[in-house]
Amino acid sequence: MPQAGPSAGPAPRVLIADDQELVRTGFRLILTARGIDVVGEAADGAEAVAAARALRPDVVLMDIRMPGMDGLEAARR
Numbered sequence: 234m235p236q237a238g239p240s241a242g243p244a245p246r247v248l249i250a251d252d253q254e255l256v257r258t259g260f261r262l263i264l265t266a267r268g269i270d271v272v273g274e275a276a277d278g279a280e281a282v283a284a285a286r287a288l289r290p291d292v293v294l295m296d297i298r299m300p301g302m303d304g305l306e307a308a309r310r
Contacts, residue, residue, distance in 0.1 A: 246272045248288060250281035250295040250304065260294060278302030282310045 247269055249257050257274045264271050272288045275281035277299045285293055297304035 244269045245291040246270050246288070248273045248275065248281065248284055248290040248293045248295075250275040250278070250284075250293060250299070250307065252276050252296065252299040256296070278304055278307030281307045 247264055249260050249264075249271060251257050251260070254276070257276075261271045261274070272290050273284045275284045278295075279302045281293065281295055281304070282302070284290075293308075295304040295307060299307075302310075
């Protein structure tokens with residue numbers, strides 16, 4: 234998979250939302266190794282909504298099963 238770079242345009246800004254810290258860490262490592270900017274992380278849907286509003290990422294990589302507000306409800310909001 235090609236890495237983002239000067240000829241590919243700016244890398245997307247990504248927010249990772251998952252209730253498992255190890256999963257978030259794994260995704261962060263994979264994405265940053267590809268030159269993708271991870272702008273934030275959230276541990277539940279409510280945090281994801283707040284972070285998305287504050288950070289304005291291009292993409293939100295979100296688990297649909299999280300405690301409290303799940304990823305489906307967070308995506309609706």
